[in-house]
Amino acid sequence: MNAKKWDHVASGVIYTLVAAVILILVAILGYILFNGVPDISWHFLTSPAQSFSAGGGIRDQLFNSLYLLVLTIIVSLPIGLGAGIYLSEYASDNWFTDLIRTSVEVLSSLPSVVVGLFGYLLFVIKLNLGFSILSGAIALTFFNLPLLTRNIEESLRSVPNLQREAGMSLGLSNWKTTTKIILPAALPGILTGLILSAGRIFGEAAALIYTAGQSAPTVDYSNWNVFSATSFLNPMRPAETLAVHIWKVNTESVTPDANLISSASSAVLIIVILIFNLGARFLGNKLYKKITATK
Amino acid sequence: MDDIQKKLQTKSKATFQDYFGKGICYLCIGLIILLVTCILYFIASKGLATFTKDHVRVLDFLTKSNWNPGATDASGHPEVGALPMIVTSFSVTLLAALIATPFALGVAIFMAEFSSKRGSKILQPVIELLVGIPSVVYGFIGLTVVVPFIRNIFGGTGFGILSGTLVLFVMILPTITSLSVDSLKSVPLYYRQASLALGATRWQTIYKVILRAAVPGILTAIIFGMARAFGEALAVQMVIGNAALMPKNLISPASTLTSKLTTDIGNTVMGTLPNNALWSLALILLLMSLALNMLVKFIGKRGRF
Amino acid sequence: MKEYNLNESYITDIPEKKALSTKNLQVYYGDNHAIFDANMDFPRYKITALIGASGCGKSTFLRCLNRMNDKVARVDGNIMYRNVDINSPKINVYEVRQHIGMVFQRPNPFAKSIRENIIFPLRNTGIKSNDELEERLEQSLRGAALWDEVKDDLNKSALALSGGQQQRLCIARSIAMHPDVLLLDEPASALDPISTSKIEETLQILKKDYSIIIVTHNLQQASRISDYTAFLHLGHIVEYNSTANVFTKPKMQATDDYVSGNFG
Numbered sequence: 001m002n003a004k005k006w007d008h009v010a011s012g013v014i015y016t017l018v019a020a021v022i023l024i025l026v027a028i029l030g031y032i033l034f035n036g037v038p039d040i041s042w043h044f045l046t047s048p049a050q051s052f053s054a055g056g057g058i059r060d061q062l063f064n065s066l067y068l069l070v071l072t073i074i075v076s077l078p079i080g081l082g083a084g085i086y087l088s089e090y091a092s093d094n095w096f097t098d099l100i101r102t103s104v105e106v107l108s109s110l111p112s113v114v115v116g117l118f119g120y121l122l123f124v125i126k127l128n129l130g131f132s133i134l135s136g137a138i139a140l141t142f143f144n145l146p147l148l149t150r151n152i153e154e155s156l157r158s159v160p161n162l163q164r165e166a167g168m169s170l171g172l173s174n175w176k177t178t179t180k181i182i183l184p185a186a187l188p189g190i191l192t193g194l195i196l197s198a199g200r201i202f203g204e205a206a207a208l209i210y211t212a213g214q215s216a217p218t219v220d221y222s223n224w225n226v227f228s229a230t231s232f233l234n235p236m237r238p239a240e241t242l243a244v245h246i247w248k249v250n251t252e253s254v255t256p257d258a259n260l261i262s263s264a265s266s267a268v269l270i271i272v273i274l275i276f277n278l279g280a281r282f283l284g285n286k287l288y289k290k291i292t293a294t295k
Numbered sequence: 296m297d298d299i300q301k302k303l304q305t306k307s308k309a310t311f312q313d314y315f316g317k318g319i320c321y322l323c324i325g326l327i328i329l330l331v332t333c334i335l336y337f338i339a340s341k342g343l344a345t346f347t348k349d350h351v352r353v354l355d356f357l358t359k360s361n362w363n364p365g366a367t368d369a370s371g372h373p374e375v376g377a378l379p380m381i382v383t384s385f386s387v388t389l390l391a392a393l394i395a396t397p398f399a400l401g402v403a404i405f406m407a408e409f410s411s412k413r414g415s416k417i418l419q420p421v422i423e424l425l426v427g428i429p430s431v432v433y434g435f436i437g438l439t440v441v442v443p444f445i446r447n448i449f450g451g452t453g454f455g456i457l458s459g460t461l462v463l464f465v466m467i468l469p470t471i472t473s474l475s476v477d478s479l480k481s482v483p484l485y486y487r488q489a490s491l492a493l494g495a496t497r498w499q500t501i502y503k504v505i506l507r508a509a510v511p512g513i514l515t516a517i518i519f520g521m522a523r524a525f526g527e528a529l530a531v532q533m534v535i536g537n538a539a540l541m542p543k544n545l546i547s548p549a550s551t552l553t554s555k556l557t558t559d560i561g562n563t564v565m566g567t568l569p570n571n572a573l574w575s576l577a578l579i580l581l582l583m584s585l586a587l588n589m590l591v592k593f594i595g596k597r598g599r600f
Numbered sequence: 601m602k603e604y605n606l607n608e609s610y611i612t613d614i615p616e617k618k619a620l621s622t623k624n625l626q627v628y629y630g631d632n633h634a635i636f637d638a639n640m641d642f643p644r645y646k647i648t649a650l651i652g653a654s655g656c657g658k659s660t661f662l663r664c665l666n667r668m669n670d671k672v673a674r675v676d677g678n679i680m681y682r683n684v685d686i687n688s689p690k691i692n693v694y695e696v697r698q699h700i701g702m703v704f705q706r707p708n709p710f711a712k713s714i715r716e717n718i719i720f721p722l723r724n725t726g727i728k729s730n731d732e733l734e735e736r737l738e739q740s741l742r743g744a745a746l747w748d749e750v751k752d753d754l755n756k757s758a759l760a761l762s763g764g765q766q767q768r769l770c771i772a773r774s775i776a777m778h779p780d781v782l783l784l785d786e787p788a789s790a791l792d793p794i795s796t797s798k799i800e801e802t803l804q805i806l807k808k809d810y811s812i813i814i815v816t817h818n819l820q821q822a823s824r825i826s827d828y829t830a831f832l833h834l835g836h837i838v839e840y841n842s843t844a845n846v847f848t849k850p851k852m853q854a855t856d857d858y859v860s861g862n863f864g
Contacts, residue, residue: 109585175312292759
């Protein structure tokens, strides 16, 4: 009887804990969305930020976040692919592989603020890139690389060995087998991981404060010359992202409607990440079904 | 020698494809190793400058509680006691882990053992989403909800270790939960079947068999959660109060290593003592994350099925 | 299991031209010696079966013949193909595998269309003309007795085919490369009886143009389709002779016991 009673008590406790966690979740999402969504307007999304008066928007910050995201992926995807392919296809069991794995683990365990400070020291100061999108993208690459590498490695590994043997037995080089057979088969997993990591990049702020900077100078969206200082595409200009904007508005700024800006921006951030999350699932499943021809 | 015999003995396009592919992979791998070495080297050399160049004693740095790197104390030593930041960082981390663990375990047991498919199907994506919420958003919620709430109940400013703890608790909850679920799920099914067949109740099975078997995995999960809490910068910085004082209680403004770094690094001049001292804080962060990393490896080696 | 004197063996000299021969072939997995001193010749345009109990090393032996064991095991000795020792480290293994094709136990078509499964590796060998590719596609699918079943859906995913069809596609993929030798590692063991008999029929036709070496644990299959049979036991080739002789007049006690079903 005693044991049975404990069983009930424990179940009760667990259900309570689960309920509490769900409540916290709903409260957080509800708070952000209910407070933020009503303030999101076309005007808010398309007008520049104001420092000293109310009514500013997040046009530049939103663009900067997306631009930085694209640049980061352009920089980190090839490196992640190379490293992931090495670890899953070429690495044998030796000290060198151990060294690589440890390096990736160390990189992934570093706090993002430390990564940001390193970027600040090396790129902003030593290499004289200044606060710039480029410095930010490189810092985010450091932050993104370990997860991306691991995701690519695992996706490649999950492709059955039989596929590798098929390629080998037909006289294909390892490289051709990997790039033309294994990689396409691993694509659903890689894509899902990539999109999820895009969500992380989009929301990251600590690594950017001292690399991409905290100011969003007015840029000209009709100037397509990458090297022009006023061009929106110029990677050498400082660029405050949406996440950094939320932090800045809350800690240092004197904008009168800071609260409104933060709640609306937070809602935008969450919605974008939500889209990334759902998109990753949807695309991954769809691609998987297409590749395996299951209907 | 016929054509085929010759082909068998000479390098072909495929051979060079492989050289090429391997070359590219080595390049990427080399880049990562170079990068990690660079990070370790730069942070360490900068962080050690406080002790080598500015001759601050390591012991003073770790045990004194006056942080005012611009000034010197009565005996002429610069005031760079990092103890308040260290204590605060550890307090918020440990407290957050302490609160989060029971909740995370509860949810993990629910997801892994109570195994109603629908429950897991809903909870899983929700937890993943929670991991994905940016830390500034947590900071913002902390600032607008938690801080006023603490202020109303306990008085004071509301900024402090308690607010930091509460924010971190929510942030590390999903991390600990999802890793714990993995570790519970990896306990072989026959453990459960054997225990239930012996007449144990579900709770006895979970508590005496499954949780015990999953201890290494759960510990790893908690450590990962703590690593996240220890290294989190902005969310904490927004609610902790940022006063480099020894915390007297849980609701007085304090400062963690990360919050001190984010607030001050832009306001100091490269190469000066106040700047070097901040890099020393970064070095502590780095060493701590390495230590936690090693702890995870150690546990992973000891506890395998 | 009975102990046999594994130092004794009966290896016949074949009268046919040789497609492949091994000389003093040894295989080691780490410290584990898996194949002992294999010396045998495989005839051209015949089917040779490798039989033996599980773990006797027959698959290991087969995989050495086109260097598929390079990464997993250490292989010493010589494998002669066209008077070239293809086990030498200087040999271009990709070229070897184009001439000595392999079909595996479980069907492993690529996650591509049926057409691409065959055309993609061909293109890799440098064939560019579309006409030739299409010709080889049809020819190889006909060769594997699959053409009539798939000719209308060549652009469908190969993974949508049944297991037996997938395996025949894999055979087609191998023969499209126009290899000299075809290695088959228990190609029918994962298939139902109907698919199995289809594959056996296919092999009978294919042996006109290819030298075939097949690993099988199915003794009836070996006796039905093969011209020569080698019996392996614990890493040793115990007996190698014409199939009729191996099954009806085995020279060695171990062979006799195995083919009459006393162990394995």
